[in-house]
Amino acid sequence: MSFISFPILMILMAMISIQWGASFAKELFLVVGPAAMSGLRLIFAAAILLVIWRPWRTPLQKSSYRKIVLYGASLGAMNLLFYLSLDRIPLGIAVALEFTGPLSISLLQSRKPLDFLWAILATAGIYLILPVTDQVTPLDIIGILLALGAGACWALYIYFGRTAGQSENLGAVTSLGMMVAALVVLPFAFFYSDTSTVSLKIIPMAFLIAVLSSALPYSLEMVALRKIPTKTFGILMSLEPATAALMGYLNLKEVLNITQIIAITCVIMASAGAAWSDD
Template sequence: MEKLKAILCLLIAMVSIQAGATFAKQLFPVLGPQATTFLRVWISALILLAIYQPWKHKFSKKSLIAVAIYGLSLGAMNLLFYLALERIPLGVAVALEFTGPLTVAMFASKKLLDLMWAFFAACGIVLILPHSDFSQSIDVIGVLFALGAGAFWGLYIIFGKKLGHHIKGGTATAMGMLAAAITVSPTSIPQLRFAEYSGQIWLMAFAVAVFSSALPYSLEMIALRRIPSKTFGVLMSLEPAAAAVMGYLFLSEQLSPMQVVAIICVMIASSGSSLTSRTAEVPPQN
């Protein structure tokens, strides 16, 4: 029963993250990806700071440096993902972003079988890129932004584990989100037009912050305590499919057959790597 509850929490978290992404993409015509990132990350940071109150703790210089690096990775991951989402479908963006944690998992495992998962991931990337059928081509800059987000997701995993040695639990998350908010501010502030934002805009921005960060991160932590990390990693591999479905239902994003095959290739690579790698855990998505 506990395992079933954990799986349910994880599935709800997946839907929540992609719902947050669909809300965010609907804000792009009004705010743009940079301003949307700013509002999402700052609202998330304020919520987490209010909950965990990190100012009650003392931090060493080394721990603050770890927070800064972790927050830089988290902020860059969020910003690049939204820049990608502006140009390419949600399902494609999520599939490409998964190459980051997938690469980390493969490097953590020395098994020859991981070469096969790398092959599937590479096939997914190649199939997504534009080919001779230009009517089905995809924005190359959007692809690069998504791959960049994936690279920073990989760094987020590495530095997140290091941060865990200095600061524990929600306090680390709250501090990291604050650092991420500071990271995205320089490129986002010039895009802000607070006086022009209606109550509906603020409500949607709050929904993006809650559905994309606060709620799914909490649910994923519950799931991780109740199921093996390999099970967690395999279930997380469903994320690109969930993103494609949410994009179709709420953003009217239709994928070409080639892009669907590409997403399936990345899902196979991710689930296979989760089963065979030593770490086998995919931390919460952006």
């Protein structure tokens, strides 16, 4: 296997892991609800990262704590809103809408004429998903808005993550940020879910989801990023909505109509185009 194909394989494995974890989590919504599942996932993900990185061994600047709190809060909100949207709309659609967050950052930072094409494609994709179009089974508007809200939080997560990680150890920032995210989501998990349904049988499943959705793909992506250009990484990550749609079909029996498939394709093309034209 060549030097370039192995890291590409790792990125594909990371995408499959994330979306497999998301589809597995959605199957458990009937038992514990999306808010509680989001809280459990973040708790275990934080515990795993804290054990791996041990941030208490790394002294941080006082000014960094505020940045880490903002980074973690946006991460927590992103996860909570995404799981709430997933409870209402198909996995592939939710991921495509969530992708508008980082895509917006990329397009806003660019001044190239070609990027207007990617913006138009992304807008067209969102429009086709909205229930204003002539669809046989229109999607839940609240689920759409929740997914778009998750995308906005993803954009904030990227911004605050870059700010917090500029002068600090990346592992310490990530693990502490994940801990903050768990603390932000916990009140919603308690007050908006029936916590009595959380049994010992759910705990190992939630731990597996945390590994699939956070620890494993994060590790694979970090290794892959060292071996391939950032542009290549961005283009490959654009395939995530397609991966989500595939996992939704295989694991959740979610069948998308032709309009929704075209909408996801528009978002993928816009995301890949923005990554390709990014210098």
